[in-house]
Each structure stands twice: as C-alpha cells, then as structure tokens.
Amino acid sequence: MGTQQVYLHMFCLCHCIIKRIIRMKNKVIYLLFLLLCTVFTSCKQKGEYAAIPSKKIPEVVDYNFDVRPILSDKCFACHGPDVNKRAEDLRLDTPEGAYKALKDRKNEFAIVPNNLEKSVLYQKITAKDSTELMPPLDSNLKLSSYEIKILKKWIEQGASYEPHWAFMAVDKPKLPELKNADWANNEIDYFILQKLEDIGLTPNQKADKERLLKRVSLDITGLPPSPEMQKRFIQDDAANAYEKIVDELLASDHYGEKMASHWLDVARYADSHGFQNDQLRTMWPWRDWVIYAFNENYSYEKFVTYQLAGDLVPQKNMETILATGFNRNHKINQEAGIIEEEFRVENVTDRTNTFGKAFLGLTLECAKCHDHKYDPISQKDYFSTFAFFDRMPPRQNKGEVLAEAPFITISDEVVEKELPFINKKEEEDVDVMVIEERPDVRTTHILNRGVYDDVGEEVRANTPKSVLEFDDSSYERNRLGLTKWLFDAKNPLTSRVFVNRMWQEIFGAGIVKSSGDFGMQGDLPTNVHLLNWLSADFMENGWDMKHMIKKIVMSATYKQSSVISKDKLAIDPENKYLSRMSRLRFNAEMVRDHALATSGLLNPEIGGRSVKVYQPDGLWEAASSGRGVLANYVQDHGKDLYRRGIYILIKRTTLPPVQLTFDAATRDQCEVQRQSTMTPLQALITLNDPTILESARVFSEKLMQEDNSVSAKIEKAFNTIVGRTIKPQEKEMLLSYYNDQESAFMKETERAKAFIDVGEFPASKNRDVVKVAALMQIIHTIYNLEETIVKS
C-alpha cells in the first residue's frame, strides 16, 4: 500500500510539473523530467532485462542488463572481440581476458573481482590525468558518473560474467503470479500485466468493437473490414464473436498478401536488377509462391527451408526450387565491364548478410572485414558462413536479361501441373532465377579486409559457434544442413528473432526494438520472459505462424483501446510496456489498399506480374540511362490500376514515389524494420495523389446512385472509410461542409467538372456533376483524416 501511495503522490506531482513544462515548450527539460520520473517509479529485480530505464544503482548489479551495455558501447571497440583492433592485448568481453595479468605488467590486472583498489580498470576510468583516462579523449567516448558507479559496484560484487541473453537457449518461463489475473485472456497478458504492476500502470479498457475490428482486419489481411463484416461483428453478441472473426481473417487469401508485404522487405524482392541500367527481372512467380506458402500456413521451418535449400531437400520439386529464388533477389550488376569476381563476392556477401539479419537477427556483415567488434563472431566465422552460399555455378549470362542462370522456366504446362498458385496470364514463358548447388565449384577463403581479391586462409562451411555448434552428426555441411542448424531447438535465435518480428508487425515495435540486431549492441528486450515464452510456444507448436498470430491478437493486451492518458504518456511515452494499444499509422501498402478497398475500386486478384500504376510523369525518364525496357514508364490501365500495393512494380533505382514517401523499404538489402515517419510530403500525397482522389470520386458516384439523404451518404462514407460510426458532431460538421461545397460548385460547374475528372475508372452514368463533386470533396476530406490511416 505504501508504495502505491508514493506512486500516486508522484503522479500528482508529475502532472503539475509536466503541465508547466509543456507550457515552457521545452522538450529537453520535459525528457529529462521523464527520466527523473522513472527513477522514482522503477524497481528492478535481478534478471529483469531492460525492464525500466532506471538510473538508480541497483542492489545487485546484473552483468547482462547493467554492465555489458556500458562495456560494449564504451570499451569493446578497442578491448573487445576484434583481435586486430585490440589495444594492449586487453579484452574485457571475457572474464579470462579481464582477469589476466596486463601486458608487460605481471602483477597488475584490469579487473580483480571484489577488489576495487587492485582493479586497474577502475583507476583508469576515474583517472584525473587525461593521458591516463579511459576511454581516451580522442575516442569521443565518455563514461557518465552513473556508468562509473555501475562498474564500481560490479567489481565490488565480484565482476561476474554471463553469456549474452540472446545466445542462451530458449528456456520456457513459468507464468508469473499476479495479484489479479482477471484481465488476462492468455499467457501473453500474464507477462505484460506483471510488468505493468511493476511500474504502477494498469491496462486500458478494451477497445470498442468497431475499432478492434478495423485493427485486427488490417493486422491480419492488410485490408479494412467490409461494411458487411462490420455489421455482422457488431451484431454478434456471442462470446466467441471476436475469435470467429479472427479465424475468418486468417483463412482469407489476403492474409498471405499481408504477411508477404513484410517478407518481401526481408527478401529484398524487386522487379529490377538494380545498378546503372536497372533492367527488368521476372521474380514475381517467387512472390506468388510466398503468398501461397503463407496462405497454406507452411510452418516457418518449411517456409524457410524451401527458400534456403529447396534445391537440396529430399522432396525436391518445381515448387521447392522456385522457393530458392529467395537468394537470387539480391541486386545484380549488369553494367558492362565489371570485374566478375568482385560482384560475385558481392552477391554471396548479400546472401550471407541476409541470412544473418533475417534469421539470426545478427549484424554478421560487421565481421566481413574484421572480427566483429561487439559480438563473438570472428571474420573466420563470417567466411565460414559465407561458404554455404558460395557454391553456385559461375555467372554465365551477361548483358541485360530478365533472368540470369541458373533459372527455371515456367510455362503454362508447368503452372497447370506443378505450380497452380502462379497467376500467369501472359502467353510467353517466364524465367525465374533460382539457386543451384555445385559442391566442387570452388573453395572458400577468408577475404582479408573483406576485399574480393585479397584471398587468405581457406575455410570450410561452418556456423558461428557462439550461437550454436554445427553438429556434423546431425547436419550435412551444405545449405540443407544449415537450415537444420537454424531450426535446431537449441538454436537460441531463430524462434526469438521471428516471433519478435511478428510482434513488431502488430504492435509497431518488437519486444527487442532493434529487431535486426539481437547482438550485444542491440536493444535489450523490454520483456524477456514474454519473448522467451512466445519463442518456446512457437517451437512447441511446430513453428505454426497462424497459431502465433492468433495467440497475439487474442490477447487482452492486443485488444486494449489506444487512448493515451497523460499518466501513460508521461511514464511510458513509447508504450514499451503496452499499458495501451499503440496508435500506428498504416504502412505504405495499407494507405493505398485502404483507399481502393473502401471505395470499391480494389481489384482483389492474388499474384501475377507486377503492375505500373499512376505515377507522376518523367520520374523514370529523368533518372535512367535511357537503355532497356524500364527506361520509360509505360503505365498500365484498366483493372491493373487497382491492384494492391505489394504488386506495384519496384524499379530499384527509382522507387515508386508514394511507397517511398510512406517509408517503404528500398529493397536494396534485407530490411526487417521499416521506419514510421510523418512528413508534409505524405500530406501532399493524400491530398493530391490521383489514386486517393479517384477513390473519393468513385465512392461519391456510387453513393449518389443510392436513394437516400445526403446525411446518410456521408454517414456511410465515414463509417466505411474510418471504420467506425460517425459522431453527431462530425456528421454535423461534414453536412454543413457539404452544403457549402454544393453551393460553391453550383456556381462553378466547370470547376466541378474538372474536379471529378480524375482517374481512368469510367464515370457513372447520368451523374449530377455538382453533387458528385461536393460529396467527393467530403469523402476526400475523410480520406485525409488522421484516424483514417491509423490503426487506433
């Protein structure tokens, strides 16, 4: 009780001060204040990683949580794993290194556990003499007094080391005991609620049904719910009404498209080769497979195994080989006169780095030129992993071709007999690049400094043993063996990394925020037990992706409303601990798909060749070298204009402008996390992009054909677009706005005509130009509402 009173008191105090500070408009002070708040409201226990941004020195200093981030950030660059950059032969990332006698000084030691006086490290970090001080001045690094205190206490308490949390096998935790577990819907909620109890927050109310439906529909299918589904769900009072909806959405073919939009970033999928001439490529049948595999709910293990080693699996067939296109999605330099070996190495590097980032959540690429400075991955480890991807036949095709060997040819017959999920409409065959193993084609060597022609020691295919030893008795030393290693239950990363990303796609941020870096320099998990539980559950359920997503969206955590109280904004502004649902802006694809779907323009076709939709004139022409079929932009017409965002043709050197502005990935390299920014350029798009305007026009025409009042039309448009019932005040505003617009357009019918003359979708018959224009203006305003493109 006492503690709670303290919290209450703190909150009241916080409020007054925050109000004053906000009036001062001083963000910096505000932030400092937030930090201060958390000092008082936190109490961390040992083993709780990154629980609360505490500045209080803990009773028991934890190596992983308190010490290692400091050492890693401030010391390891010179006293870490990289042997080439190691100063004074001292390494602080291992106990052996830290406890051993210093170079040339037999009786002196960097760290003597429990003995501060004898620990040279402590003398150095507190030295008054700037020539003695560590880190040295010219490193531009500095330890804060808090950090010095932590290191001091750590040494006093025995300076014990622990393995990095993410490199320890997943150990399924027990559910925490809670004071009151009524709120919890499933296991996720136990872990969330425990954390909230720690910091003195309570969960939000459940979101209203309309908003919950919009959220879950977008999260599972990437599309807003149809008015019919809205109505059905609102009227369904059954206890399992929500679960029925979840199951229905998971069974929709649009689920595969939504999942694919993230996977295409991971796989750096594009429709051009990149580099100077940036020619067209035809990898889209591989993309159709991805959608199919998600919809079939392939286990994550099968899904990944096919992509990394579909040419080596015992059940090898056209489908498994097609899946290996994953590792041909990288850029290919078709510039004349390149040095072949340089770019061959570049491509193998890309596959290796993608493997590290996509599946292990590690920045393997840091170990290409030298031993990793922070993580226990040597340059030898890097090239040993590289060796798995180095067994490809030498490049044969040169010049500008759609697909370079090896590739498979997809004919109508192949589609019919073997790959029915490919949406192939063109008559000609389509070539798709794939992977082919040539075990004896070359030996792999360390490349000194990562330079392609500076060949060093020979290495054999192997994985970083700090993650998990590669067991020859269980796995073949090829890519198939590599996937077995990846999906070994003892592999500490595979499950954590993927579960974390599914979490990120739904909550906006992963439990480990740096979803591409689970290494020493990555963010610590905000709720490590939750992550461990989910990872274990994922593996126990056979890497079942739909199961995991259902688990997440069925939680009470997910179903919370996204209202932000001032307390919560002050205590947890980033919503790390999920005492509310985050309000998340739609991603690039959703912005488009939502406008098309709500207006009825959407062409729901799955898969097929990529399309060229409306785009401002001259973009490709201005930037291209003038060679090849992608030099000039030839827009598609008809139904192709209304395909979902994932089908928009991606020319790497000139990305689709709307997507780019809404933070779509560049597809240059593997990306696991998009930014979410807000810029005036986005406002210009929703205000002036013909896709949004055309959606407003077509929706307006449709509503004008209905026999009902203007008020009813506005209500219907609003409910469909925003996904909830319009409030009386909103209706009043929009109705009066409509009336103003109608009289304005009445006086200027030419302007009305010009306004509704947008997009290629045929105009409705006998339309009343003025009325259509006025309602279009209202609908366009609704499309621009903040809430419209937010999952709230």
Add this chain to the structure above:
Amino acid sequence: MEKEIFEHHLNTNRRHFLGKMALGFGGVALGSLLMPDLLSGKKVAENQLPLGLKHFAAKAKRIILLVQNGAPSQLESFDYKPKLNDMFGQDLPPSVRGDQKLTGMTAGQKSFPLVGSKFGFKQYGNAGTWVSDLFPNIAKITDDICVIKSMHTDAINHDPALTFMQTGAQVGNRPSIGSWFSYGLGSENKNLPAYCVLLSKGKGNGQGVYSKLWSNGFLDSSHQGVQLSASEDPILYLNNPNGMDSKTRRTMLDHLASLNQLGYEEFGDPEIPAKIKQYEMAYRMQTAVPEITDVSKEPDHIKKMYGPDCMVPGTYAANCLLARKLSESGVRFVQLYHQGWDQHSNLVGEMQGQAKDVDMASAALITDLKQRGLLDETLVIWSGEFGRTNYCQGKLTKDNYGRDHHPRCFSIFMAGGGVKSGISYGKTDELGYNITENPVHIHDLHATIMHLMGLDHEKLTYKHLGRRFRLTDVHGHVVNDILA
C-alpha cells in the same frame, strides 16, 4: 497545451506565414522542415533530431554540389599532360600501371595506347591555372576556384563509385552526404526541404542516377533529399488537383483540422496535432516552392549570364539558376546531377557537348553567388565520381578515342565557403596516371566539406544497429592546405 499546439493552424498560421514571406525567406533555423514533430510521443530519441549544433565556427552555411555524373575526363579538363600527346599510341608502361585492376571493358585489350587531349590547354588567372579549351567560362573564373587534381577513390564502376562519393560507402544503405547535413544542421528555411536534388541529362553516353544516392539511409526519412523536377509539379504531388483552388484547399484543411481536433480530444495522441502541423506545412510549401522554382522573373542580365538554356526547365543551366535560388533561400544542401560524362568512345565529340552544357552555367552560378555576396558562405563543388584512363579504350585514331574508368586520380574544383581560391592543389605524374603530390581521397573531401560547414567528421555520428556511423566511416583527414 492544445492552444499551444493549435497555434500552428488556421488563420494565425497564415498570417504568420505571410509575415515571413514579406520579410523574405531565411528564417531562424528550426530544424528541417520535414522533421517529425518535436511533441510527438514516439519520436523523442535524441539521435533522431537535427542537432542544429556546430562543433566549431563554420565558414560555409550551405552547399551546392554539382555532380558530373559518369566521370568527366580530367585529361580534357584540368589535368594538362602534354607528354601524353608526345607519346601518342605508345603503350602504357607496366611500371606505371602497377597492380591497378582494370574494368572488364579494357582488361582484355592487347595494348594500352596512350593518348593526349585533343583539346588545347591554357593558363588562366593569377595562379596560372590550367584549363582546357572546352571550358572557356570556367577558365575566366579560375581566381575564384580551387582545382584539386589529386582526387582518388576506391571504386572502379559507376554505381559503387557514385554511391561512395555520395555516402562514403560503396554499399547502398548509408545516408547521403546531404542527409548528414540535414541531420547535423537542420534547415534554415521552414518552408523548404533542407536537402534538394535536381537532375539533368546531357547528350553524352549516360549512366543513370538512382534515388538511393539522396537517401537518408538509417537516418530519419525527414533527412531524405527531395527531388525537384522540371515538371509542373516541382515537388511530387505539390499541386492541388484540377478543380481545387487554394481557397477551397484552405477550407478543406480547416475542416480537417477541426475533425482531427475531435480525434485528439478522444485519444490524447500527440501524433494528431503533429499531423495537423504537417498538413499546414504542406500547404505552405504549395506557395513557397513554386515561387522559388519560377525562374522566369529573373532579370535579363542573370538569364544572359547562365545562358539561353536556363529558361528551358530540366537543363543543367536551369538547374544551376534554381540551385542559386534555393541556396539563397536557405536550403542547406542543393545537389545537381548532370548525366552523360561516360566517354568510353567518341570522347572528342561527346565531351564537347557535355562541356557546352555545363561550362557557362557552372561559371555563372559562382559569379552570381559572388555578386550577391553569398559565395563566402556557400560552398560549390564540381566533381565526377572517378577519373578516366590515360590510354585509349577501343580504337585509337588521330581524331577520336575513348577513355575507361580510372579511380587513381581525377580532378574536381571547389569555390567559396572558406576554400582558398585561385589555387591548384595536388599533382599527378607526367602521364596523368598516379598521384605524385597531396592525394585527396573521397573520405578526405568529405571530412573537409564537413569541416567547412562547422562539423567535425569524427563527431557527427549516428548510432544504428549497435554501431556509431560516420560519413567518413573510420577514415578521412581535413585537407588543411586548401582552407582559406
């Protein structure tokens, strides 16, 4: 709180904006126009905000980078090598070439016949700067520029070399130099992006450009270069749709703001007022940008100085004039790309055309800035991505030849912004193959540019995936010799 936030919209804001217009552009630095809102609950990390801090006194406030895309030959521009004319057709001595790798285009060549410039060279200005006859206007301003003949780079192919020049790395996922400045210094103008990009094309053999060259990389996308185009929409989607005038748009934004305000009352999400603000900024850009990009009102003597092309949108000359206007209005970093400099063959014919495209306008830009008293605070850089070989690629005739890519040396020039003027810096050997004096690596150039802008290239860092990244990676030395 609401009152504070909403001061950014409706009439108050319009008056505020008009007031600014009356005073001209160039308000107080308040961070990039495109910066995510400071009051946003989600975007509070310190490392995501433009720092607006300088490490030491800046000589330059703004940069105009004139990228000669495709790599113009140094041997026909600034690096005069008469010895090559003497040795016409003789093979490049292997001792000079050393271990230099060749591109696949000439690696198979049986011989490497040396070839000198078909164009004459003369000395100009107080320092006697050598300039070829292809650049008569640049020749006239040699007292205002610093020619560096000892540039070198790591890459031998266009894409990696251009990417290296732009981002300090050959791989394509790092922030562009302009993004680093937007991040480090923010914008001087609230109504224009901090980093603008302009494209043009010559008739010479071209290599494409690509948006990753002006990408923000791992920095916030608010630091992305904004491409201004020659079309009616100078910024993509800037213009109101047909049938929508500015008044109607204003009414719409006012309604939008009121509706969004209701949403804010319900959710308390600081992103909502931030969004209202973004719409208001978009609205301001709709007026500010066309005003800037309209060069038709420039006086005749200016039009004459830049040449007749400057009235043809999308040309290099028009872009130079636009660059001056943008820079003058406080755009931190303006970048031009002019394509067509990749003379593997027919160098003689193509280079004349390319030089004609850029000579007059490049010189005019520098003179124009000087006349306005802006050259001291504006750094202008004219550069390709690497140099070209001293030997002929393909068939060598008396009248024509081609040159392959050459990373070991190339020439650039800089002007204004705290750079010594009227000097040539660095030397190459008499065959123009290797540097013999004062080499300047791309990383050194970057370090020097940052220094001139008041930033320490070792201190402007951004922590991403566990590592502190710099434009200069772990390299780069400020070239003190060329600082004024």
